[in-house]
Amino acid sequence: MNRVSTLFLKIAVLFIGMPILALCIFVVPHIASYAGGLYPTVSYMNILVFIVLYGAAIPFYMALFQAFKLLSFIDKNKAFSDLSVRALKHIKICATIICIWYIAALPLFYGFADKDDAPGVIIIGLIIIFASMVIAVFAAVLQKLLKEAIDIKSENDLTV
Structure with missing residues (x-):
């Protein structure tokens, strides 16, 4: 693969991280305050x-960094090299952590969907879980x- 292709992929990795960063900075505080308004009796919402x-x-972001390293x-x-295998292993672990994290958060999504009468919230959580699972399986297959x-x-290098 020539350097132009990998440069394009590196730029794509950076552009993948930018919307999530924007969501974390601008949207998450509004979601948190909205959740606090939905459940005023739960002070830690x-x-x-x-x-x-x-x-x-x-x-x-750890997985994006590993993709950049790869x-x-x-x-x-x-x-x-073993460095590439290790980077794929880290990507697999990060995707698995995200999947488990959102599975644990599904009751929270259900509570929002039930209180706000918006079942799409649960579907968004399930999409994130499914996408993380697909990435984890794909990284595991590539790692193997x-x-x-x-x-x-290495076996061929030893025989020659």
Whole structure:
């Protein structure tokens, strides 16, 4: 792969992170205050919304960083290395954490949907869970294939 392709993918990774950062800065505080207004008797509802949404953003940005590192390894012709396998492993772990995080937060989404009579909130949570699961499985498959390719490459290097 030439450097133009990886440069394009690196820019795409940066552009993937920008809307989430904008959501975290501008939208999450409004969601938290709205949730506090829906449940005025639950004093910690604002904090709970902050914990759920910002807590999921942390592994998201960790996975984006690992994807950026993986693209850098490809630029340096180190795509078939243990560093790439490790980056894919970290991406898999981050996607799994996001999936589990949102599964744990589904009762909160259900409470919002029930109180506000908006079932789309639950669907948004399920979409995030499904997307995280797909990314985790995809990263696991790529990790396994890359590990097998590295093993075959090292075996071929020893026989020659």
